[in-house]
Amino acid sequence: MSKHWHNLITTVMMTLFLACALTMPGPSRADNREFDLTIDEMKIKVAPDLEFQVFAFNGQVPAPLIHVKEGDDVTVHVTNNTTLPHTIHWHGQYQRNNWRMDGVPGVTQKAIEPGETFTYKFKAEKTGSTWYHCHVNVSEHVGLRGMWGPLIVDPAKPTELEKKVTKDVIMMLSSWDSQYAEKLGSGGSPLDRANYFSINGKAFPLTQPIKVSKGDVVRLRLFGAGAEIHSIHTHGHDMLVTHKDGLPLPAPYYVDTLLVGPGERYDAIMTMDNPGLWMVHDHVDPQVTNNGKHGGGVMTAIVYDEVKPLFPDDPHVAPVQYDADFYYSDSMKKPYGLHNNARFKGMPLQTEGRRERRRSGHESH
Amino acid sequence: MSKHWHNLITTVMMTLFLACALTMPGPSRADNREFDLTIDEMKIKVAPDLEFQVFAFNGQVPAPLIHVKEGDDVTVHVTNNTTLPHTIHWHGQYQRNNWRMDGVPGVTQKAIEPGETFTYKFKAEKTGSTWYHCHVNVSEHVGLRGMWGPLIVDPAKPTELEKKVTKDVIMMLSSWDSQYAEKLGSGGSPLDRANYFSINGKAFPLTQPIKVSKGDVVRLRLFGAGAEIHSIHTHGHDMLVTHKDGLPLPAPYYVDTLLVGPGERYDAIMTMDNPGLWMVHDHVDPQVTNNGKHGGGVMTAIVYDEVKPLFPDDPHVAPVQYDADFYYSDSMKKPYGLHNNARFKGMPLQTEGRRERRRSGHESH
C-alpha cells in the first residue's frame, strides 16, 4: 500500500475533522445547577444471594443521575458520612482553568475526610456520557464499592440522529467479589477474582427488562464502571455506535456485540423495529453467572409492549417488581437536575466496627 | 475543540451513512436451504496432551459451516442426542417477525431436551460473518464445550474489495480448562482459568498452516467464540479491517494486531504480496502456551507456496497431516449449503455416567 496516498487522504479527512479548532460558538445560555450529595455506608442487594457493603452517593448504587446541558455551571456539595476519605472525579469533564476541582486526592485537593463537606464547582463543557466516581483508593472504592454514577451533558447542538432518540438506557457495568462483601476498607487486589457481575448494581434476575414500543429509538449508554471488560450482545438488533467517551465518532459503525473496557463509555443507538423478546447480555461467558452458577450476571431482555411472552413468569420478562427508571430512562426525561432513584437505595450499615476503621487511618491515595 | 463544527461534520457523515434507511431493494432471489444438525457427546483432541469432552454439532468442533446467501430461507432440524438440554441461537441474525426462533431457552422457546428434535426456520437477513451457538448454560456449553460454528451469509451486493477475495480463512478462537475435560455438565465459573487456547478447537501444534500463493487475497474471519480476549498478530502483513460483526465498516482501517473479544467477529483482508513464512498468533502471551508450556495455543503460520522452508520439519510448516479445509477455505468455495468436516469430528463418548446426568436434571437456562 502506498503510504503517500494513504497519508494524503488521511490528511484531508483530518483537516476537515479538525477545522473545528478555529471557532467555538458558545452554547445558547448557561444555567446554574446546584446539588447536594452525601456519601453513606450502605448495604445493597446485588444478587438474590449477595448483599454487599458499599459507599453510596445519596445512599444509592449506582449514584444519582446528574443531567445538565452543555455550558451549565455545576455546583455539588459533597458530605462524607462514611468512615474513610473520598473525593469525586468528574470523569470526562475538562475542568478548564479549574484543575483543583478534578478530584484527585493529594494532587488536586485533600481528600474529603469523614464528617467533612467539600464543594465542587465546574462548567459542564464536555458533552455526552460522562460520569463521576471516587478517586480515593479506586481499586476498592470504584472497583468494588459502587462509587459511580452518570453525569450526562446534553450538547447544545445534537446530531440529527440524537434528536430521534425516544428512550435513554444507561447501563453501568461492574463486578463484585463476595469475599469482600462485608469487609469495607479492603479488596481490589489483582490477585482477586470477581464472582458477580452487574448492570446498575444488579445481577440477573434482579435486573429489569428494557420495555420498548415499536418505533422507539433507544440510545444505549454503556459505562465500564468496574474493573472487568464486558462484551455486550444485543439479540435481534444491531447497535449503531455513535459516540465514544461522550464525543461523536466521525464514522459511526454497526455492531451486535460491543466490547466495553473499564472507564470507557459507548453510546449505541438501536431502532426498535423488530417486536419480540430479545436478550441483552455479556458475551464473556462466565459473566452471566452468579458465583459460578449460570443464569445470572450481566443479563436482561428487550421486551416489546406489542408482544405476548411465551413464558410470562420468566424473570427476563417478569421482575418481582418493575422499575421503569432502572436504566434512568424516566429520569432522563425529567427537567435538568440531580435525580435520585429510591429503588437503588441501600440499607444503612450498623455502626459496629466503623469506629475502628476510622482510627486505623486508611491510605487516602 | 469546537463541538459545533465537530457535530456538523459528524451529522453530514451520519446522514450519508444512514441514507440507507430509506429503501431496501431485495436480493435477487431467495433459495430454500434445509439442513440437519445433531448434537452429540464426543471427545475431541484439543492439544497433544488434552482430550476434551464436548457437545458437538454433527459430531464436530467447530460445528459445520453453514453458508447461504442474503435472503435465503433457512430450515435447520436439530436433534439433541446428548444427556442435557440445548438450543441454537443464530448470533447476528435479526429473526425479524420471528423472535421465537432466536434460541433462548425459557424466553423464546423451551430448551430442546435429550432425544428431542426442534426445527429452526429463519430468513438469512444479516450478511457476513454471523455464527450459531447453544444458548443453554452458555458459560459451560459455549465457553468450554465447543458448541459453536460459522454461519456465513454472502451479501447480495458485496463491496469491490470483497469481490477480490480468493481465500476465506475462518478462525474461531476459544479456550479450555483441563480440569473439566472429563466433567461434562460442569465448569464455566469466573473463578476458573483456562489453560489451553485454540483456533478452530486445536492448540498448536495441532493447528494447520495457512497455505497461500502470491497474489491471493485472504479474508480472515475472526470469531471470538470462547470466553477470553485474543489479540491476533499477523507477521509480514497488515490486515485491513473491513467488517465488524458481519457488517461493513464505513472507515476500514489497517492493523497488524487485532483485539477480538467474546462474541465479536472481525473480517480482515490481507493481500498476499510478501512471500515467506509468517507467524499468526495471539499476542496475549500466556495464550500461546499449552498448560503453561510455551509453544502452543493460538498459533499458526502463513506459508507461501513459493517458499522453501528453512526448517522443513517445523510443525508450523509441516503438520502431521495437512487439512486444506481446517479454516473452511475449501468449504467456502463449495456451493451454498452445510459443510461437514470429517477432520473436526470427535470420538463418541462411552455411555457410562450419561444416565446419571440425565436424571440429575441440570438447569436449562
Place this chain on the structure above:
Amino acid sequence: MSKHWHNLITTVMMTLFLACALTMPGPSRADNREFDLTIDEMKIKVAPDLEFQVFAFNGQVPAPLIHVKEGDDVTVHVTNNTTLPHTIHWHGQYQRNNWRMDGVPGVTQKAIEPGETFTYKFKAEKTGSTWYHCHVNVSEHVGLRGMWGPLIVDPAKPTELEKKVTKDVIMMLSSWDSQYAEKLGSGGSPLDRANYFSINGKAFPLTQPIKVSKGDVVRLRLFGAGAEIHSIHTHGHDMLVTHKDGLPLPAPYYVDTLLVGPGERYDAIMTMDNPGLWMVHDHVDPQVTNNGKHGGGVMTAIVYDEVKPLFPDDPHVAPVQYDADFYYSDSMKKPYGLHNNARFKGMPLQTEGRRERRRSGHESH
C-alpha cells in the same frame, strides 16, 4: 437498514482509501543505520518493593529507542550474553523479500544461542509506532522479562497534524508477577496472575511526571508490551486517536479512555491547552496497585510548567530524581539512531546459577 446503500457508500469510501495501492513513490533518500545490541541478564527495580530479573537489551528495560526514517536500511548486530536463547522480531515491519529476518526461532532462523551474535538487516518500510521484542518463549521473555523496545519509523510524508507535535511520549505498558522475580527461565503460565503493572518498566511512584508547557502538542504512543489489557485515562484532555499499529486511521476519533491490548499500539494526540496537574492512569482498577496495595502501577501525571502544585512533595509531581527522557521525549528529538537511556539500565546479575540453566537446554520455541 438497507445493506445496498450501506455497501455502496462503503465501497466508495474504500475505493478512495485503497487508491493508494496504485503507485508507491519512494521516500526522498534512504540512509544506512547500523546498531549494536547486547542482551544481558540484569535486575531492574520495577517498584519500591520489587526488583525483577530480566533479559535486557543493552542492559536496559525498556530497550533502547531505535529511531529511523521510512526507507532506511537498518542493520542490527545482536549479541546474546545471557544463558538462554533469544531472537528479535521487528513487530510491524514487513520484511519484504526478507522473511528470514523476521526473528521467529525454528521458522525464520535458528535462535541466537548464549554467546552468539546474529545480524538483522531490513528496510524500515512500515512507518510509525512499531517495536521490537524477543520471539523465543514469549510468554516469559516478553510477558515477564522486559524484552521489548520502541522502533519508531518517521514517515516520509507525515500528516499535517503530525507536523504539529512538539513532544513524543512513549509508554510501553506491561506487568510483572513477583513470584518469578528471581526465577529467570520460568513463568508465563495463564494460571499465574500479575501483581505489578508498569509504564516503561516502572510502577508508580517510580514513574515520572509528563512535564509540558501550554501550547505543547503531545503525541502519546501507547504500546501493549505485556500480557494484560490496559485502559488508559487522561484527565483534563481528550486524546485524538490518529494511528493504530503505526498506520494512520482514516477517521481519527476522540477518547478520554483508551483500551490497549497486548501487541497493539495507538498514537493519540493531546493539545496542551489546559494548565494544571492531571492524572494519567490505567482504569483497570487493580492495575493501579503494587501487589494489591493501592497507589501504584500504571499511574503518572501531566504537569504543566506554568502551574504551582498544591502538594509539592507529592510523588506524581516530585519524583525522587527527574528523568526528562523517561518517555523517550528527549531521545525522539535527537538525530536518527539508537538511543540508550542510562536510567533504564539494570544491575548485572551475579553468575551464580547461570551455568546450570545453560546446561538444562531450555526449549527455544
